[in-house]
Amino acid sequence: MYFKDLTPYKYFESEIEMKNVAWLEKGHLFKTGEVPSEFKDKLWKYMRYPVRVCRGFQRCPFCSLGKNEIPTTTYNGQTRRVGYYELRVWGNDDTVYAVTSLIFHYMESHRYKPPKEFIEAVMNSDDPDNDDYYNRVLSLEKGYDFWLETDRTMVDGSEADKRSAGPFPDTLNSAKVLFYTPKGNYGDVIFNDGTKSHISYMAICRSD
Ligand SMILES: [Zn+2]
Incomplete structure (x- = not known):
């Protein structure tokens, strides 16, 4: 680059x-x-x-x-x-x-x-x-x-709760959502074809 x-x-x-x-x-x-x-x-x-x-x-x-x-x-x-x-x-x-x-x-x-x-x-x-x-x-x-x-500084729990906004889906790709982060700036993903996606949440899910 x-x-x-x-x-x-x-x-x-x-x-x-x-x-x-x-x-x-x-x-x-x-x-x-x-x-x-x-x-x-x-x-x-x-x-x-x-x-x-x-x-x-x-x-x-x-x-x-x-x-x-x-x-x-x-x-x-x-x-x-x-x-x-x-x-x-x-x-x-x-x-x-x-x-x-x-x-x-x-x-x-x-x-x-x-x-x-x-x-x-x-x-x-x-x-x-x-x-x-x-x-x-x-x-x-x-x-x-x-x-x-x-x-x-680490965010305390109550701040984090206030920051998590809106309804989050219960499932992602039919996997059950166990946890998700507050809405935030988690960086960008750049795909091989050059397109970019912004990441606003991260989640931990469990599939069958
Ligand atoms: Zn070097």
């Missing part, structure tokens, strides 16, 4: 304009070099706020991983799984950057150096561990996001 740095984001539909960062691919040159450690420290915090979570994995095109191996990145002794979500960074001029979660892996393992304006945007941004940033991401994602919540 290649998008040149700072070109307009088109991977998923979006109501706002965003700029691509770190969508690397084989056969396309990218800048390499050292990046400031303050930049990395701050960007690592953004990794706690995954958006556009997908069921499938984007693999690093420069490493060979097994078919079902999930790419990981380790920074300051902390390991995160990457490759199935994106990050959002707001610059001071309200530019929004759409960043693949592989960015850390690309920097640590392949010496990728992001564009200067993005490095400055991250370093000048407020610490993302605050409610303003969290709410901004939530509104961009149209509300509740399962992955965001689990990474930040």
Whole structure:
């Protein structure tokens, strides 16, 4: 999946304009070099706020991983799984950057150096561990996001009940529904023919 740095984001539909960062691919040159450690420290915090979570994995095109191996990145002794979500960074001029979660892996393992304006945007941004940033991401994602919540705070049961909306079918494909989640953002499925489906619920069912 290649998008040149700072070109307009088109991977998923979006109501706002965003700029691509770190969508690397084989056969396309990218800048390499050292990046400031303050930049990395701050960007690592953004990794706690995954958006556009997908069921499938984007693999690093420069490493060979097994078919079902999930790419990981380790920074300051902390390991995160990457490759199935994106990050959002707001610059001071309200530019929004759409960043693949592989960015850390690309920097640590392949010496990728992001564009200067993005490095400055991250370093000048407020610490993302605050409610303003969290709410901004939530509104961009149209509300509740399962992955965001689990990474930040677990929802208590009563909140979850309030969020589960409407009658849910008793059976799915003639299997009895045992449990279902609150309505939420459970990512997208991309089929082989390129069509996409958004997942709003997940259910556990039992068939005969
Ligand atoms: Zn790699």
